[in-house]
Each structure stands twice: as C-alpha cells, then as structure tokens.
Amino acid sequence: MTKTSLTAVAHGQLATARNCPQNRSAHTVHGGHEHSLRQTVIALLANEHLHEQEHRGETTVYVLQGRVRLVAGRDSWEAVPGDLLSLPDGRHRIEAVSDAVFLFTNAVSVGIQSNG
Structure with missing residues (x-):
C-alpha cells in the first residue's frame, strides 16, 4: 500500500512548471x-496545452487546480477543480485556461500500448 498526497504533488509540479522553459511539468504517481x-x-501554465493525441483504453482528467x-x-468542455472529464474516443488536446494541475489517468488492456 502506498499513499500519495496529490495536493503536495500538484503544488510541486506547478512550481516546477513555473521554472521550466516549456511551462509544463509531469510526474507519474502510479503505474507506468x-x-x-x-x-x-500534469501541470500546465496558462495558455499552454498538451498536443493533440489519441489514447487507447479509458482515459480521464481530474482537475486539481486551475481551469482546463x-x-x-469542434467540441470543447471546460473543467475546474473537482471536475472529472472522461475523454472521448478520437483525437483530443488539453489546454490550460489558467495555471492548472490535473490527474491524467489512462487504463489499457494488457498487451495494448498507450500513445501517451
């Protein structure tokens, strides 16, 4: 059993993103x-984004801080802290409306590799 404070990780990743030329930071807290x-x-500073991509399996985004x-x-959805987005099949991207941190979860069947 392991315990991780997502709040502490979020604060750390946001601080790292603010000191990074790419204006983003990521840390895998479970799996791989x-x-x-x-x-x-994942922390993204305002107006940054994750490039459009497609993930296999189930994928969610849980917003910890900020707005994404x-x-x-042609469709878009905004989310704030506490919101959980289930990503649709197909290509998508995530944009930071403000400085934001979110938990990105991807579950794939054994034998299927994720593109992300």
Whole structure:
C-alpha cells in the first residue's frame, strides 16, 4: 500500500512548471508503461496545452487546480477543480485556461500500448 498526497504533488509540479522553459511539468504517481493503469499529475501554465493525441483504453482528467479545456474536434468542455472529464474516443488536446494541475489517468488492456 502506498499513499500519495496529490495536493503536495500538484503544488510541486506547478512550481516546477513555473521554472521550466516549456511551462509544463509531469510526474507519474502510479503505474507506468509496464502497467495497465497509469496516473500522472500534469501541470500546465496558462495558455499552454498538451498536443493533440489519441489514447487507447479509458482515459480521464481530474482537475486539481486551475481551469482546463478539453478539445475534441469542434467540441470543447471546460473543467475546474473537482471536475472529472472522461475523454472521448478520437483525437483530443488539453489546454490550460489558467495555471492548472490535473490527474491524467489512462487504463489499457494488457498487451495494448498507450500513445501517451
């Protein structure tokens, strides 16, 4: 059993993003490429985004701080702390409306590799 303070990780990742030329930071808190479940805390400064991509399996974004926008084609959804977005099938990107931190979760069946 492990315990992780997402609040502490979020604060740390946001501080790292503010000192990074790319204006972003990420830390995997659970799993990884060798597991079927991967959870990563991602910080993006305002007006930054994750490039459009497609993930296999189930993918969610849980907003910890700030405001994000999920864009899939012509559709978009905004989310604030406490909101959970289930990402649709197909290509999508995540934009930071303000400085933001979110928990990105991707679960894939064994034998399927994620593109992200």
